[in-house]
Amino acid sequence: MDKPNRFLQKLNNLLVPKAVDDDEAKPVSSEQILHALLASFDASLERESIGNKLLFNAHYLIVLHPTAYEQRLAALPAIVDEAVRLFIDHLRQRKGPHDQVMPVSSHWFFKFGPGTEYNGEAIGVGDLKVVGSLSGQSVGESPRPVAQRGGNKVTRKVQNTNVFDTLDTNRQAFSHIDFRESGAFAVDIDLSQFAPPVPQPAAQPQAPANVPAAPMPASPQSRPAPGPQPQAFARIDCYMADLNTEETYWMQDREVVLARREPDNEAFPNYIRLNSPYVSNPHARIRFNDTTQSFELASFSRNETRINEQVVARSDPGQPQWVPLPSPSQILLNGVVTLQFSAQEGMANE
Template sequence: MADQSSGWLSKLGNLLVPASETKDNPIAPVTNTRILNELIASFEDSLVRESVGKSMLFNAHFLIILHPETYEARQNAFPVIVNEAVNAFKAHVESKKAQFENIAPVASSWFFKFGGGREFGGEPIEPADVKVVGALTGILPGNESVQVPDRIHVTRRVKQTNRFEKVDVDLNTFRHIDFREPGAFVVKFTFEQPPAARSAVAPPAARNSPALPRNQGDGLAQIDHYIAELNREDSYRMRDREIVIARKEPDNQHFPNYLLLESAYVSNPHARIRFNDELQRFQIASFSRNETRVNEQLIPRSEPASPQWYPLPDQAQILLNSMVTLTFQRT
């Protein structure tokens, strides 16, 4: 009788708690480590899936979709998660270098975008869910200013099989996801490439021409910039003691000390950088209603007529509106 009672209680327990949620197969809570592990798993899968011959290829764009409550609880940790993910990606690439002669990603930076939603692809998003969508490049939901195809090729873990699969996703599936700009991060690659690959992205010789006023030889600083929505990078040599960062528009073309960026995410003007002779250091002022960050630190907005200057380190990453990355290097 004792065995029968135990069996009856076991059956009742299975009715109340589905087998998939018992201690043999528990639902993992959404911790920072779990989000990180999902990103790493997605990256490692893409490296195996996308690499071909002697060329190493991997996903560079990642969307991390969470339930809104989970998003709110975890958002302060997103920069740390991204930093840890990038470190893990780099370590994995280094460990695979012996197998490949060339590192050939389609993009030139890793792009991460976090969003909160209750539905994705017709499936509900529960508080315990973490959905990572990866692609070689080009996932930019919420960017209406750029023409994108109706469908994109992505890699994501399929819930039924628990495996990563390559699928076509209709961009309308992202319409229920709140991709907030503070949840976006761009980290430029720093891999050593063969000479041929390096020459392909080297700054044009024309930029070394001493045509601008107050010329300082090779310049006071070099600013490499990457525009995420166009997947485009270039370099700018800062030869003036003060420059303006602005959107590329016809009215700005005749200013010799303007760094013009072809992006809808850049304000007009967005910021100014100057070299302070008295302090012998660089400073930055932001005028944009959107975010300007220096090494992840938010720079408060001021008016163009009354700039508030903040220290700019000799080596710094400047992020404009979470979409345009400037790598600043004093020369």
């Protein structure tokens, strides 16, 4: 009597296949992650660009199921490398002769993290969630994927241990990638990749051997940069992404103020006035501490200030909270203005 039942069961299985368990689903592949990143980048390029200015997401949070995250961990550097290459290719294809590539951030940033839910959406072993932003202020540089435990939502952070120190990863092949922590990577955005080729000057006719050639005037590009100032404490190279301009400042006082250029601060000789609306007035102060023989910085802006990607706590200008400023250092103001700080010889913080 059991045989008909078994026959009907087999027939039922053929007609109505069993649902595939989440644990049995195929984990997300490296190619799927790459395509999702590229789709997010292309969508942001269309959405954020305005006029002849090309804007795009530079910071990405990628949430994977814990099983998929563990399986893809060793492949993440290659995914990041290929994603950046494709981003640059798509920018070159999109850029017209009069277009300007204007990233809000100074680097591409990718943060991969494990989770089973993000923003109310379940993440299965074959799923992934990509969240992009112009800079790190919207997404943040630490993902907060949510795992379901006993009906309660808890935040899971990736441990701040560089797992790539122990993985069999070819670090030499990815030397241009900054390995931050487990699952986090940063790659500098090199705007020179989008500059038009410089035309080569025409060959000059050679003078006869017995006639000395006239000296050629130096072009603006070939003239040497101004030398170090005798009394300068440090050099500060500034790049303003919103204007795509670069400037160099010399710290000639023991204490200088970083501020937005305004009429009310034109008379202050120790102000470094930056012509960017993304800078506060004042934004921060840098000083040379004679007691410790080291440089320090205090931030006063409601907008974010970072030293080497570390957020500096805001303090009151009347009661500045000083933090060490190593040399060399990168100072990021409001995610837009980048300062490269380097002390003069004999005064560098180690």
